[in-house]
Amino acid sequence: MRAVTVTPGVPGSLRLVDDHPEPSSEEGAILVQALAVGVCGTDHEIIEGAYGEAPPGERDLVLGHESLGRVLEDHTGTLAPGDLVAGIVRHPDPVPCPNCAVDEWDMCRNGQYTEHGIKALPGFARERWRVQPRFAVGLDPVLAEVGMLLEPASVVAKAWDHIDRIGARAEWQPRTALITGAGPIGLLAALLASQRGLEVHVLDRAESGPKPALAAALGATYHSEPVDQFGFEPDVVVECTGAPVVVLEAMCKAAPTGIVCLTGVSSGGRIIDFDAGALNRSLVLENNVVFGSVNANRRHWNLAAEALTRADQGWLASLISRRVPVDSYTDAYTPGPDDIKVVLEFAR
Known part of the structure; x- marks a missing residue:
């Protein structure tokens, strides 16, 4: 064969x-x-x-x-x-x-x-x-x-599952979600955010091509400007690029009690002049959480299958x-x- x-x-x-x-x-x-x-x-x-x-x-x-x-x-x-x-x-x-x-x-x-x-x-x-x-x-x-989208969907199903579990540490009513990166992982993360009824924002460098329209079809707002120029602080950030600058900006931009999930894998080897002390102060004083997430277990695959089945099949095909x-x-x-x-x- x-x-x-x-x-x-x-x-x-x-x-x-x-x-x-x-x-x-x-x-x-x-x-x-x-x-x-x-x-x-x-x-x-x-x-x-x-x-x-x-x-x-x-x-x-x-x-x-x-x-x-x-x-x-x-x-x-x-x-x-x-x-x-x-x-x-x-x-x-x-x-x-x-x-x-x-x-x-x-x-x-x-x-x-x-x-x-x-x-x-x-x-x-x-x-x-x-x-x-x-x-x-x-x-x-x-x-x-x-159906071949199930594997990447399982990755973001796990990410959202863990976001929900961390959010349950206290009274938490998230309203906004920022997804950085509009590749398959990012767009599927945005899909699951929209299924949760959140106000969804998607950030990507691409200003043309299919990505802006795919985000808009979910009801999401599409951005190509740097995170630090946003006029809001997201309650949830799902980082899907692995780009060091974007990772750091996303961590700094989260709202108080915000949760930042890192799914993008950085290549390493890049040194950035960054005020780590200011980030530490913000994370501590605002009770923020930053965590990494990769892969998925059987429960997440099942959650992903349910999410894809509920989704608009034309959007998934696109x-x-x-x-x-x-x-x-x-x-x-x-x-x-x-x-x-x-x-x-x-x-x-």
Whole structure:
């Protein structure tokens, strides 16, 4: 069968393999026909050789962690043939740490987790894959065209879940939310903010292209000016860029008792002249919280599936800039100037 693979740590090793082995039954009882995988920045970094880890004893790694497939067989009865399904990316470590032991693998403490298409588990960019029932998320048929958005949606579902939990520390009635970054994560974070009835603001450098219209379609206000020029203080900030200046400005701009969730990963190596003491004073005196969030556990995947099912399906489809057939796989992994989400299709 066909699969898109790389040799981790070797730039330029992306290739389409025609004779990749069928998935082993050890991978899971549910056999799935791949429909599509989403392409994201993590894939680009793995292709560039920045990181990635092949399964034990293997040289190559099958890419793809944003999955959408259709069940071919499931002898456990968890799902039925024909059902839409997505595979949860992260698996708990084998030790396990206290969090992995209770299925909170997104909060793994020792770093020995594995991840499909990223770290030590084959990805979903292959014509057929298998998954264990506990890591299979059944999808409503309405998501047949956009179900590969579930993985990024699970990341922001976790972020909002933790925002809600932190907010419950005291009486808290948030009104405004600022989302920094209008990529897939940012726009999905804005979607979940709008579903919560918040006044949503989206910040991104792009002044043209599809991003302003996508934000407006959610009822959000779109900004391209620096955060420090805003005329309001957001109760919630979900930072999705990882850009150091934006991160710091967002932390400084939050309202009293505000919550700032950092989801963007900075590359490091950049030094900024910044008044850390002033930020510390503000955080302490205003009871603000800044926290980081990455990945998601089963509960968050379920929350994300519910959120996507409730969403306007036309709006979700408009997040997909390009749908590329697997035969043209290199086009899918070549970024375009107005891309938001590119999808590599295996079947329709």
